[in-house]
Amino acid sequence: MEKIDEEAKEKGxxxxxxxxxxxxxxxxxxxxxxxxxxxxxxxxxxxxxxxADIMKIAMIDVNKKIEEKGLKTRLVLQIHxxxxxxxxxxxxxxxxxxxxxxxxxxxxxxxxxxxxVNEAEDWYGCK
Numbered sequence: 001m002e003k004i005d006e007e008a009k010e011k012g013x014x015x016x017x018x019x020x021x022x023x024x025x026x027x028x029x030x031x032x033x034x035x036x037x038x039x040x041x042x043x044x045x046x047x048x049x050x051x052a053d054i055m056k057i058a059m060i061d062v063n064k065k066i067e068e069k070g071l072k073t074r075l076v077l078q079i080h081x082x083x084x085x086x087x088x089x090x091x092x093x094x095x096x097x098x099x100x101x102x103x104x105x106x107x108x109x110x111x112x113x114x115x116x117v118n119e120a121e122d123w124y125g126c127k
Contacts (some may be wrong), residue, residue: 001043008042016049017107054113055081058106065098073098075093092119 008014013023022045043058057076062085066073073095077084085105087095096117103115118126 002041004046005039008039013047014042014045016046016050016053018050020049020053022049051081054106055083058103059083061102061106062099065102066095069094069098071095071098085121122127 002106004014004077008024009027011018012027013020013021013027022041024038024042024045027042028033029035029038038052039041046048055078059075063075066075071091071094072088073091074086085095085099096119100115100117106113
């Protein structure tokens with residue numbers, strides 16, 4: 001964390017594991033509270049930004065595979081680290097396999113990505 005903070009102050013930005021960059025001009029502010037905000041943002045962005053990048057990669061892959069397989073399944077919504085799909089009953093098994101595979105293989109990390117898939121008649125029932 002100290003390394004991230006030092007690099008952010010030196011460079012003025014931080015990056016995700018995929019190279020997406022966020023400038024953090026607050027680190028050079030004269031105001032202590034603004035600098036502290038910048039420091040917190042610099043520490044959070046590499047983790048939260050990388051997680052967001054992984055979700056985007058998974059979403060693109062899910063959508064691509066739905067189209068390739070000619071399914072009627074639709075990608076409806078992303079909620080933080082979740083994807084919500086609308087799936088015809090006859091496509092449930094294919095959609096579960098497709099979704100789990102795409103999310104768990106969006107990228108390779110030093111720890112495995114594990115996805116849980118739930119099905120229900122409505123969003124509330126998935127919880």
